[in-house]
Amino acid sequence: MRIVYEYVRLFAIMTMNHKIGFLWYLVFPLFLFFVYHAPWLMQQPEEDTFIHQSSLFISYITLVMSVEVTTSLISLRETSFLKMFKFVSGSKNGVILGKLISQLVFLILMILLFTAITGTLYLNSYAHFLPFVMTALTSSLIGGLAVSLFVLNILFLPVRQEALMTLLNISVLVMFLISANSDSLPFPLGHVMAFINPLEYVRNLTFVFAEWFTGQPISHLSSVYLFLITGLYMGLGTTGFKWIKIVSPTYRT
Numbered sequence: 001m002r003i004v005y006e007y008v009r010l011f012a013i014m015t016m017n018h019k020i021g022f023l024w025y026l027v028f029p030l031f032l033f034f035v036y037h038a039p040w041l042m043q044q045p046e047e048d049t050f051i052h053q054s055s056l057f058i059s060y061i062t063l064v065m066s067v068e069v070t071t072s073l074i075s076l077r078e079t080s081f082l083k084m085f086k087f088v089s090g091s092k093n094g095v096i097l098g099k100l101i102s103q104l105v106f107l108i109l110m111i112l113l114f115t116a117i118t119g120t121l122y123l124n125s126y127a128h129f130l131p132f133v134m135t136a137l138t139s140s141l142i143g144g145l146a147v148s149l150f151v152l153n154i155l156f157l158p159v160r161q162e163a164l165m166t167l168l169n170i171s172v173l174v175m176f177l178i179s180a181n182s183d184s185l186p187f188p189l190g191h192v193m194a195f196i197n198p199l200e201y202v203r204n205l206t207f208v209f210a211e212w213f214t215g216q217p218i219s220h221l222s223s224v225y226l227f228l229i230t231g232l233y234m235g236l237g238t239t240g241f242k243w244i245k246i247v248s249p250t251y252r253t
Contacts, residue, residue: 003089007098008105011072015106025065025110029057033118040122047128048218051135051210054118059202060176061114062140065107066147066198067168069099070154074164074248077155083246092246100148104141111140131213138209143202146230149237150198155244175199194221194229201229 015021037045037053045053073096076082086092115136119129154164178193179200194201207220220226 003094004097004101007085007089007095008102011099011102012105014072015102021068022110025061025106026113029060030114030117033057037122044122044124047123047132047214048210048216050122050128051132051206051214051218054115054132054136055203055206055210056176056180057114058111058136058140058206059143059179059199060172061110062107062144062202063147063175063199064172065103065110066144067151067172069103069148070151071165071168072099072103073152073155077246078160078248086246092244093241096152096241096244100145103148104144107140107144108137111136128214131210135206135210135213138213139202139206142230143198143205146233146237147198147202150233152237152244153240156240160248172199179203191221191225194226198233201226201233205230 033054040050073082076085076095082092082095085095089095112133115133119132123129123132157164175197176199178197194204204221205226207218208223208226210216211218211220
């Protein structure tokens with residue numbers, strides 16, 4: 001556990017030094033949220049409407065920061081740092097866990113800042129503010145862990161970081177647009193979309209916890225189905241740990 005703690009510290013320092021990342025994690029979603037919901041500054045929305053609209057941005061932050069776990073590990077692998085870290089610690093698992101835990105801590109911090117800013121501006125009472133924060137933190141933590149583990153499977157692809165980053169950026173944009181327009185998808189399309197689109201999965205997870213914390217009925221996919229996806233994501237991610245290579249499959253001797 002000591003070596004995992006040291007990697008958590010190392011990756012936390014690296015994340016704080018990469019300040020441009022915070023533009024995508026926090027500033028960009030806040031900017032979009034204010035642009036799309038500027039009228040709310042004049043007339044505050046209902047609690048369920050606010051949660052429904054903010055869920056898209058909470059899911060976006062969760063997805064982007066979850067994907068960062070894998071892209072960071074790919075970068076370390078292509079520069080041979082992952083191989084060096086594995087040699088120092090004796091196992092690649094400590095490196096992966098260190099990055100995962102570090103990223104989850106920053107995810108919670110970003111979600112806390114997002115909910116604190118938007119909730120303070122748009123919610124009219126502490127009774128609405130606290131359930132909103134609890135909903136966002138719970139869904140992002142569980143969803144972020146599941147998605148981070150699931151996306152680790154990208155490490156098996158023989159793709160260089162430059163090509164992968166382009167592909168992932170386009171994929172995140174497409175998933176965001178699909179999720180923003182998928183409120184009334186019929187069965188079974190909605191269930192399929194929640195499985196293949198991690199952003200839609202996290203968004204529905206947010207609706208589940210919002211219903212629990214607020215006590216108000218909110219339309220969402222079956223809780224059992226969502227937790228099955230959670231288990232499948234986590235299972236696929238953790239099972240693949242032992243097959244993750246510390247040397248890039250694109251490397252040529």
